[in-house]
Amino acid sequence: MRTRFILIQTSHAGNVGAAARAMRTMGFDDLVLVAPRWANVLRREETIQRASGALDVLARARIVDTLDEALDGITHLCATAMVPRDFGPPTRSPREHLGPLAQQQDQHVAFLFGSERFGMRNEDVYRCHVALSIPTDPDFGSLNLGAAIQVIAYEWRMALGGFAVREATAPAQLADARAVAGMLEHWERSLVKVGFLDPDAPKKLMPRLAQLFNRAQPTPEEIHILRGIAKAMADAAQGGTYKKTPSPVRDEGSP
Incomplete structure (x- = not known):
């Protein structure tokens, strides 16, 4: 199942690196940037440092001018919006929505993230099938972009089956x-x-x-x-x- 992470008008280079790292830890590598602030954002020192070794994701990443270009080949769009809209797709928690979605093997899924300052535009949210809202403390729901991507990437990986936990040490040999x-x-x-x-x-x-x-x-x-x-x-x-x-x-x- 194809999975793409789309960052729209990202203004901080470090967040692009953090996104690459969050994706790579969960086994995803399709990153598309729509009109980022920096044309050379994928090569900036801050981006590379925050990627913490996820350079393969940065190497595969693409920069496009419009959201239409970023959505090529995608069949299911997931907005990430903390602010409720009066009109638009249903709002669901990631775990609630992604579990059933993972059973639909014919879907090509994209997760859309808006700019750090303004979030996602209404017209972009309206194009999506669902608005994912990460359950947080009602009195403090502020997540930075890298953290939000990590949560979504983790929930999607778990819905797809997850990775086995590797033992930190070899299993102990028991005395006979x-x-x-x-x-x-x-x-x-x-x-x-x-x-x-x-x-x-x-x-x-x-x-x-x-x-x-x-x-x-x-x-x-x-x-x-x-x-x-x-x-x-x-x-x-x-x-x-x-x-x-x-x-x-x-x-x-x-x-």
Whole structure:
């Protein structure tokens, strides 16, 4: 499904860069500028800086003189208008409108954003099928252009299916049953030495600890830590002083 973001008479170069960044994070790259203030806006330093690496979007972006040119090939127009109109298309929240729209595979969608100072002109809004209004605090509904584009791009991407969340770290390797059982035996001996467990009347202490650690699903590293705690308890019970084994990992600044 084709998706286009159209900025009409944008006056701040930084907002063009912010638009490119917002689009790129959601996987969109069709940006059209209608009569921007700066003819070289796509090459201005502020634009490039605010794009934060979304240079492929800027490279593909087009500048046109009229909205008609920007709408070539588009079949469904979405205005973004915070100010209600007495006449025009229905006003909907992005989530309300974009979910059903995403099911219409034959649509080519454009999101229109007006100038920073004046918003969208009535005649441009009247051409649209819907006016999207981002739900905000009624007492403070002011969104800058880049933020508004990010919200719309996110809602549209989610309506289209979204992206899978990538794990920041690799999934943890779990300790096997043998390692857990060995750790529990170590703990049992240490708990007897410190007087916490009566071997003649153990009751349900060890089965309960077994259930606890099975729920916790410890990693091999965590099993190592728990065994270290058990050893420290046993050493303390015998009147000794627990000495931590030096880590084989040296500081980066070590010679």
